[in-house]
Amino acid sequence: MDLQPILTHVTDIARETGAMLREAFEGPLKIDQKSGHFDIVTEADKNAEKLIVAALEKAYPDHHIVGEEGGSMGAPIEEADYRWYLDPIDGTTNFAGGIPHFCTSIAMADKHDRPLVGVVYMPYYDEMFTAARGLGATFNGEPMQVSENEDMITGVLVTSFNYKQTNPGEPNSFDEVRAFLAKARAVRYFGSAALDLCWVAAGRIEGFWEWGINPWDCQAGVLIVTEAGGTCSDFSGADTDKLYLGDEVMASNGKVHEGMVQTLAEVYRRA
Ligand code: IPD
Numbered sequence: 001m002d003l004q005p006i007l008t009h010v011t012d013i014a015r016e017t018g019a020m021l022r023e024a025f026e027g028p029l030k031i032d033q034k035s036g037h038f039d040i041v042t043e044a045d046k047n048a049e050k051l052i053v054a055a056l057e058k059a060y061p062d063h064h065i066v067g068e069e070g071g072s073m074g075a076p077i078e079e080a081d082y083r084w085y086l087d088p089i090d091g092t093t094n095f096a097g098g099i100p101h102f103c104t105s106i107a108m109a110d111k112h113d114r115p116l117v118g119v120v121y122m123p124y125y126d127e128m129f130t131a132a133r134g135l136g137a138t139f140n141g142e143p144m145q146v147s148e149n150e151d152m153i154t155g156v157l158v159t160s161f162n163y164k165q166t167n168p169g170e171p172n173s174f175d176e177v178r179a180f181l182a183k184a185r186a187v188r189y190f191g192s193a194a195l196d197l198c199w200v201a202a203g204r205i206e207g208f209w210e211w212g213i214n215p216w217d218c219q220a221g222v223l224i225v226t227e228a229g230g231t232c233s234d235f236s237g238a239d240t241d242k243l244y245l246g247d248e249v250m251a252s253n254g255k256v257h258e259g260m261v262q263t264l265a266e267v268y269r270r271a
Helices: 004-028 042-060 092-097 176-183 193-201 215-227 258-270
Strands: 033-034 039-040 066-069 071-074 082-090 103-110 117-122 127-132 136-139 154-157 186-188 205-212 230-233 247-251
Touching: 004 042, 004 082, 004 103, 004 127, 039 042, 039 092, 042 066, 042 071, 042 082, 042 103, 066 215, 082 092, 082 193, 082 215, 103 193, 103 215, 117 193, 117 215, 117 230, 127 193, 127 215, 136 215, 154 193, 176 186, 176 258, 193 205, 193 215, 193 247, 205 258, 215 230, 215 247, 230 258, 247 258
Parallel strands: 066 082, 154 186, 154 205
Antiparallel strands: 033 039, 066 071, 082 103, 103 117, 117 127, 127 136, 205 247, 230 247
Protein backbone atom coordinates (compact mmCIF):
# COMPACT_ATOMS: atom_id res chain seq x y z
CA MET A 1 0.00 0.00 0.00
CA ASP A 2 1.37 3.42 -0.96
CA LEU A 3 1.11 5.39 2.30
CA GLN A 4 2.40 8.74 0.99
CA PRO A 5 -0.85 9.88 -0.73
CA ILE A 6 -2.82 8.89 2.38
CA LEU A 7 -0.43 10.86 4.58
CA THR A 8 -0.78 13.92 2.30
CA HIS A 9 -4.56 13.64 2.39
CA VAL A 10 -4.73 13.29 6.18
CA THR A 11 -2.35 16.23 6.61
CA ASP A 12 -4.81 18.35 4.58
CA ILE A 13 -7.74 17.14 6.70
CA ALA A 14 -5.84 18.00 9.90
CA ARG A 15 -5.02 21.48 8.60
CA GLU A 16 -8.66 22.10 7.69
CA THR A 17 -9.74 20.89 11.14
CA GLY A 18 -7.13 23.17 12.70
CA ALA A 19 -8.58 26.23 10.93
CA MET A 20 -11.99 25.38 12.39
CA LEU A 21 -10.52 24.92 15.88
CA ARG A 22 -8.53 28.17 15.76
CA GLU A 23 -11.75 30.04 15.06
CA ALA A 24 -13.69 28.20 17.77
CA PHE A 25 -10.86 28.83 20.27
CA GLU A 26 -11.30 32.59 19.86
CA GLY A 27 -15.07 32.53 20.43
CA PRO A 28 -17.40 31.58 23.30
CA LEU A 29 -17.43 27.84 24.04
CA LYS A 30 -20.25 25.55 25.12
CA ILE A 31 -18.78 22.97 27.53
CA ASP A 32 -20.56 19.73 28.53
CA GLN A 33 -19.48 17.03 30.98
CA LYS A 34 -19.02 13.43 29.82
CA SER A 35 -18.12 10.86 32.51
CA GLY A 36 -17.60 13.49 35.25
CA HIS A 37 -16.50 17.06 36.06
CA PHE A 38 -12.97 16.19 34.87
CA ASP A 39 -14.06 14.79 31.47
CA ILE A 40 -15.51 17.46 29.18
CA VAL A 41 -16.49 18.00 25.58
CA THR A 42 -17.15 21.18 23.59
CA GLU A 43 -19.20 21.85 20.46
CA ALA A 44 -15.87 22.27 18.71
CA ASP A 45 -14.84 18.66 19.55
CA LYS A 46 -18.07 17.40 17.97
CA ASN A 47 -17.90 19.65 14.90
CA ALA A 48 -14.24 18.87 14.28
CA GLU A 49 -14.89 15.14 14.53
CA LYS A 50 -17.78 15.41 12.06
CA LEU A 51 -15.49 17.16 9.56
CA ILE A 52 -12.80 14.48 9.87
CA VAL A 53 -15.21 11.54 9.75
CA ALA A 54 -17.00 12.90 6.65
CA ALA A 55 -13.67 13.23 4.83
CA LEU A 56 -12.48 9.74 5.87
CA GLU A 57 -15.78 8.02 5.07
CA LYS A 58 -15.79 9.55 1.59
CA ALA A 59 -12.20 8.59 0.79
CA TYR A 60 -12.04 5.20 2.57
CA PRO A 61 -15.56 3.74 2.67
CA ASP A 62 -14.32 0.24 3.52
CA HIS A 63 -12.25 1.35 6.53
CA HIS A 64 -13.42 1.32 10.16
CA ILE A 65 -13.28 4.60 12.12
CA VAL A 66 -13.06 5.11 15.88
CA GLY A 67 -13.56 8.66 17.14
CA GLU A 68 -13.24 9.95 20.69
CA GLU A 69 -16.69 11.50 20.51
CA GLY A 70 -18.59 9.28 18.05
CA GLY A 71 -17.23 5.82 18.93
CA SER A 72 -17.31 3.21 16.15
CA MET A 73 -18.17 4.46 12.65
CA GLY A 74 -17.54 3.60 8.99
CA ALA A 75 -17.30 -0.02 7.83
CA PRO A 76 -17.83 -2.72 10.49
CA ILE A 77 -14.56 -3.50 12.26
CA GLU A 78 -14.65 -7.22 11.44
CA GLU A 79 -14.88 -6.47 7.70
CA ALA A 80 -12.26 -3.71 7.55
CA ASP A 81 -8.54 -4.19 6.82
CA TYR A 82 -7.75 -0.73 8.18
CA ARG A 83 -9.01 1.33 11.10
CA TRP A 84 -8.73 5.02 11.90
CA TYR A 85 -8.30 6.46 15.38
CA LEU A 86 -9.07 10.13 15.75
CA ASP A 87 -9.12 12.67 18.50
CA PRO A 88 -10.55 15.95 17.19
CA ILE A 89 -9.13 17.84 20.19
CA ASP A 90 -6.50 16.18 22.35
CA GLY A 91 -6.10 18.51 25.31
CA THR A 92 -9.77 19.46 25.55
CA THR A 93 -9.36 20.81 29.09
CA ASN A 94 -6.64 23.17 27.85
CA PHE A 95 -8.76 24.20 24.85
CA ALA A 96 -11.82 24.89 27.02
CA GLY A 97 -9.76 26.99 29.42
CA GLY A 98 -8.15 29.18 26.76
CA ILE A 99 -4.79 27.39 26.94
CA PRO A 100 -3.51 26.93 23.37
CA HIS A 101 -1.80 23.59 24.08
CA PHE A 102 -4.13 21.27 22.15
CA CYS A 103 -4.07 19.40 18.87
CA THR A 104 -5.90 17.15 16.44
CA SER A 105 -4.61 13.58 16.24
CA ILE A 106 -5.46 11.23 13.35
CA ALA A 107 -4.00 7.75 12.75
CA MET A 108 -4.60 4.90 10.35
CA ALA A 109 -3.72 1.44 11.68
CA ASP A 110 -3.74 -2.09 10.29
CA LYS A 111 -6.19 -4.70 11.60
CA HIS A 112 -3.78 -5.53 14.43
CA ASP A 113 -3.83 -1.90 15.63
CA ARG A 114 -0.29 -1.19 14.45
CA PRO A 115 -0.24 2.40 13.13
CA LEU A 116 0.68 3.02 9.48
CA VAL A 117 0.00 6.76 9.14
CA GLY A 118 -0.05 9.38 11.89
CA VAL A 119 -0.74 13.12 11.83
CA VAL A 120 -0.84 15.48 14.82
CA TYR A 121 -1.56 19.17 14.21
CA MET A 122 -1.29 21.94 16.79
CA PRO A 123 -3.32 24.76 15.23
CA TYR A 124 -2.46 27.64 17.54
CA TYR A 125 1.28 27.40 16.77
CA ASP A 126 0.79 25.94 13.27
CA GLU A 127 2.94 22.91 14.11
CA MET A 128 2.41 19.80 11.97
CA PHE A 129 3.91 16.45 13.03
CA THR A 130 3.54 13.54 10.60
CA ALA A 131 4.80 10.03 9.92
CA ALA A 132 4.10 7.01 7.77
CA ARG A 133 5.54 3.60 8.47
CA GLY A 134 8.95 3.27 6.83
CA LEU A 135 8.85 6.83 5.45
CA GLY A 136 10.20 8.73 8.47
CA ALA A 137 8.72 11.54 10.53
CA THR A 138 8.46 15.23 9.74
CA PHE A 139 7.93 18.50 11.61
CA ASN A 140 6.39 21.18 9.38
CA GLY A 141 7.54 19.22 6.34
CA GLU A 142 11.17 18.75 7.43
CA PRO A 143 12.68 15.47 8.69
CA MET A 144 12.50 15.19 12.48
CA GLN A 145 14.73 13.28 14.92
CA VAL A 146 14.56 12.47 18.63
CA SER A 147 17.13 14.00 21.00
CA GLU A 148 20.67 12.62 21.32
CA ASN A 149 20.73 12.94 25.11
CA GLU A 150 21.91 9.68 26.69
CA ASP A 151 21.41 10.66 30.33
CA MET A 152 18.02 10.66 31.95
CA ILE A 153 19.37 12.88 34.74
CA THR A 154 19.79 15.76 32.27
CA GLY A 155 16.58 14.92 30.44
CA VAL A 156 13.00 16.15 30.72
CA LEU A 157 10.20 13.59 31.06
CA VAL A 158 6.47 14.18 30.64
CA THR A 159 3.39 12.42 31.92
CA SER A 160 -0.29 13.11 32.50
CA PHE A 161 -2.84 11.98 35.04
CA ASN A 162 -5.52 10.05 33.18
CA TYR A 163 -9.16 10.70 34.08
CA LYS A 164 -9.49 7.42 36.01
CA GLN A 165 -7.16 8.81 38.68
CA THR A 166 -9.72 11.45 39.59
CA ASN A 167 -11.88 8.89 41.36
CA PRO A 168 -10.85 8.40 45.00
CA GLY A 169 -9.57 4.89 45.68
CA GLU A 170 -8.38 4.34 42.08
CA PRO A 171 -4.67 3.68 41.51
CA ASN A 172 -2.65 6.78 40.70
CA SER A 173 0.77 7.56 39.28
CA PHE A 174 2.10 9.68 42.15
CA ASP A 175 4.83 7.14 43.05
CA GLU A 176 5.91 7.02 39.41
CA VAL A 177 6.23 10.80 39.29
CA ARG A 178 8.19 10.85 42.55
CA ALA A 179 10.61 8.20 41.24
CA PHE A 180 11.21 10.02 37.96
CA LEU A 181 11.66 13.38 39.71
CA ALA A 182 14.70 11.88 41.43
CA LYS A 183 16.13 10.56 38.16
CA ALA A 184 15.52 13.31 35.61
CA ARG A 185 16.08 17.05 35.34
CA ALA A 186 12.33 17.67 35.41
CA VAL A 187 8.94 16.05 35.05
CA ARG A 188 6.30 18.08 33.20
CA TYR A 189 2.51 17.74 32.74
CA PHE A 190 1.06 19.52 29.70
CA GLY A 191 -2.32 17.76 29.22
CA SER A 192 -2.15 16.39 25.68
CA ALA A 193 -0.71 12.89 25.30
CA ALA A 194 -0.58 13.21 21.50
CA LEU A 195 1.56 16.36 21.73
CA ASP A 196 3.71 14.85 24.49
CA LEU A 197 4.60 12.02 22.12
CA CYS A 198 5.32 14.46 19.27
CA TRP A 199 7.61 16.45 21.54
CA VAL A 200 9.62 13.28 22.19
CA ALA A 201 9.82 12.82 18.41
CA ALA A 202 10.93 16.43 17.92
CA GLY A 203 13.70 16.12 20.51
CA ARG A 204 12.17 18.70 22.85
CA ILE A 205 11.88 16.17 25.68
CA GLU A 206 13.55 12.81 26.31
CA GLY A 207 10.61 10.68 27.35
CA PHE A 208 6.91 10.28 28.06
CA TRP A 209 4.93 7.70 30.00
CA GLU A 210 1.25 7.37 30.85
CA TRP A 211 -1.16 4.51 31.52
CA GLY A 212 -4.93 4.28 31.07
CA ILE A 213 -5.27 6.44 27.96
CA ASN A 214 -7.05 5.58 24.70
CA PRO A 215 -5.86 4.52 21.26
CA TRP A 216 -6.94 7.86 19.75
CA ASP A 217 -4.61 9.63 22.22
CA CYS A 218 -1.53 7.61 21.28
CA GLN A 219 -1.77 5.84 17.90
CA ALA A 220 -0.47 8.74 15.78
CA GLY A 221 2.14 9.85 18.32
CA VAL A 222 3.59 6.36 18.82
CA LEU A 223 4.23 6.02 15.08
CA ILE A 224 5.69 9.54 14.91
CA VAL A 225 8.15 8.77 17.76
CA THR A 226 9.21 5.47 16.19
CA GLU A 227 9.70 7.00 12.75
CA ALA A 228 11.74 9.85 14.30
CA GLY A 229 14.19 7.23 15.61
CA GLY A 230 12.76 6.85 19.11
CA THR A 231 11.49 3.84 21.02
CA CYS A 232 7.95 3.04 22.18
CA SER A 233 6.91 0.14 24.40
CA ASP A 234 4.64 -0.92 27.19
CA PHE A 235 5.94 -0.38 30.74
CA SER A 236 7.92 -3.64 30.67
CA GLY A 237 9.79 -2.48 27.56
CA ALA A 238 7.87 -4.85 25.26
CA ASP A 239 6.08 -4.12 21.99
CA THR A 240 2.60 -5.36 22.92
CA ASP A 241 -1.06 -4.39 22.45
CA LYS A 242 -0.87 -2.49 25.76
CA LEU A 243 1.15 0.17 23.96
CA TYR A 244 -1.11 0.57 20.93
CA LEU A 245 -4.37 0.51 22.89
CA GLY A 246 -3.08 3.11 25.36
CA ASP A 247 -3.06 0.86 28.44
CA GLU A 248 0.66 1.51 29.01
CA VAL A 249 2.54 3.96 26.81
CA MET A 250 6.24 4.61 27.24
CA ALA A 251 8.09 6.61 24.60
CA SER A 252 11.61 7.96 24.55
CA ASN A 253 14.58 8.95 22.43
CA GLY A 254 15.68 5.30 22.81
CA LYS A 255 18.77 6.21 24.82
CA VAL A 256 16.92 6.68 28.13
CA HIS A 257 14.36 3.94 27.51
CA GLU A 258 15.96 1.19 29.56
CA GLY A 259 16.35 3.61 32.48
CA MET A 260 12.66 4.50 32.28
CA VAL A 261 11.63 0.83 32.20
CA GLN A 262 13.84 0.08 35.21
CA THR A 263 12.49 3.07 37.15
CA LEU A 264 8.90 1.90 36.74
CA ALA A 265 9.89 -1.70 37.58
CA GLU A 266 11.35 -0.44 40.87
CA VAL A 267 8.16 1.50 41.64
CA TYR A 268 5.95 -1.53 40.98
CA ARG A 269 8.24 -3.91 42.93
CA ARG A 270 7.84 -1.63 45.96
CA ALA A 271 4.04 -1.35 45.55
C1 IPD B 1 -6.57 13.54 27.30
C2 IPD B 1 -5.14 14.07 27.20
C3 IPD B 1 -4.44 13.95 28.53
C4 IPD B 1 -4.46 12.52 29.07
C5 IPD B 1 -5.88 11.99 29.11
C6 IPD B 1 -6.52 12.10 27.73
P1 IPD B 1 -8.50 14.58 25.78
O1 IPD B 1 -7.23 13.60 26.06
O2 IPD B 1 -4.42 13.38 26.23
O3 IPD B 1 -3.10 14.35 28.43
O4 IPD B 1 -3.92 12.50 30.36
O5 IPD B 1 -5.84 10.62 29.55
O6 IPD B 1 -7.82 11.56 27.79
O7 IPD B 1 -9.57 14.13 26.71
O8 IPD B 1 -8.05 15.96 26.04
O9 IPD B 1 -8.83 14.32 24.37
